[in-house]
Amino acid sequence: MSKSLLIISRQAPWSGPGAREALDIALAGGAFDLPIGMLFLDDGVFQLSGAQQPASLQQKDLGANLQALPMFGVEALYVAQRSLEERGLHDHPETLAVERLDDAGLSALIDRYDQVITL
Structure with missing residues (x-):
């Protein structure tokens, strides 16, 4: 049986590679049917904002990757x-x-997962 994995994404989409790496890990794990959850915390919540203009910062848009999460079986999103x-x-x-x-829900969420990765 696969161990469950919670990925905590704490970086804004434009502040470095962490946001993209968190999404890549989630998508890869989902492709292999691993039980994965993803938590957006701290500046990571900016990834969920629809008013981003990454081209002005010469960055790639993470929106398509975010929208692909449920298609890859990553439906536990917090x-x-x-x-x-x-x-x-x-x-x-x-x-x-x-x-x-x-805050209480966050603590309970983290306790439910076997492994936690923070990026």
Whole structure:
């Protein structure tokens, strides 16, 4: 039986390779039917904002990769409510169907997974 894996994405899509690497790991694991969840935390919540213009920063858009997560079987998607609030995004709709979690929910989520990777 495969161990479950939670990927915590903490970087904004334009701040370095971490956001793309987290998505790549999730997509690769999903392609092999591994039980994977993904949590957007801290600046990682900016990945869920639909108002991004990565071309102006000479970056690639991560939107297509995000939209592919459910197609690859990565449907357990979460976002930290506190991170959204701290960045003024609590009223903005996300580009994906994600479950918003409070601090207690985050702790319970992390405890449910066998392995956790933070990028």
